[in-house]
Amino acid sequence: MRIDNQKLVDIALTLNDPDHNVLGPNLYIESCQLYSHASTSSLVIAGVTMTDCTFEQIEPLLNFHFENAHLINTSFIGTYDGCDFGDWDSNKRSSIKDCDFTEAKVNNSRFINCDMASIKLPxxxxxxxxxxxxxxxxxxxxxxxxxxxxxxxxxxxxxxxxxxxxxxxxxxxxxxxxxxxxxxxxxxxxxxxxxxx
Incomplete structure (x- = not known):
């Protein structure tokens, strides 16, 4: 599945394609609930801004970089192991702020070029x-x-x-x-x- 070039508001999205779940480019998601069954190999972020959302990872997500994503005031649920949030080079490409991980299981994951005071952790x-x-x-x-x-x-x-x-x-x-x-x-x-x- 591929979702791009649009703005989605206040809907539920399920990412469950076994091969490709592509978010973006030019995708704006606001006040939505995302339920992801995607694996590291089947989840592709090509340009998404996620604001005031809930992202629930049903299967553990391993060694995934939330690159080409701007994550704002979003709550994360599920297991994230070896994941990266933010961008090594430019916050114009990827960023994270005001997000909530208190209901997530997080291990060996890095937050890059961000204000950790704005991030709620488990x-x-x-x-x-x-x-x-x-x-x-x-x-x-x-x-x-x-x-x-x-x-x-x-x-x-x-x-x-x-x-x-x-x-x-x-x-x-x-x-x-x-x-x-x-x-x-x-x-x-x-x-x-x-x-x-």
């Missing part, structure tokens, strides 16, 4: 590291249990354009044989660490 065990590049020197200078140091090295070794990286502490704890309580106290010392309990 509560613990989801956490963020704001401006992760500023935490990298601290991370590589510490002794960490298990392979946690390797994980933290990777997630803080980011360009300055990365405003935040969002991680799931349960996965880090499981991978490193730590309790969720222990990993909270370990992570809370990292510069830029942020979560809500």
């Amino acid at each position: 509560s613990w065990p989801i956490f963020s590291i704001i401006n992760p590049c500023n935490a990298h020197e601290y991370v590589i200078g510490q002794d960490w249990p298990g392979d946690l140091g390797i994980d933290l090295d990777v997630i803080t070794d980011m360009p300055a354009e990365c405003s935040a990286i969002i991680m799931n502490a349960e996965k880090l704890a499981s991978d490193n044989e730590l309790s969720i309580t222990d990993i909270y106290y370990i992570l809370s010392n990292i510069p830029g660490f942020k979560t809500s309990l």
Whole structure:
């Protein structure tokens, strides 16, 4: 399916084509509910502005870049793992602001060139590291249990354009044989660490 060159207001859209779900170019979606069954390979964003919408990802979305998309005051539901929001080079091409992820499961996902104060994130065990590049020197200078140091090295070794990286502490704890309580106290010392309990 392909939706382009129009403005849609206050309707429900279901993205369930197994091969191609193309949004754009010149697509403006306002106050709509989007239900996406699309996979990384079948979802294509070719130019969309989404305002005051709800985007519900029914199947987990893995390693997807919301490029060529302007996401404004939109709520995200579902699982997003390894996803990027925003643009490395120009906010004229992609941007995100005033969006709500409190009902989403987010892991290993980056928010790029954006104001994180405008983004609502899930509560613990989801956490963020704001401006992760500023935490990298601290991370590589510490002794960490298990392979946690390797994980933290990777997630803080980011360009300055990365405003935040969002991680799931349960996965880090499981991978490193730590309790969720222990990993909270370990992570809370990292510069830029942020979560809500």
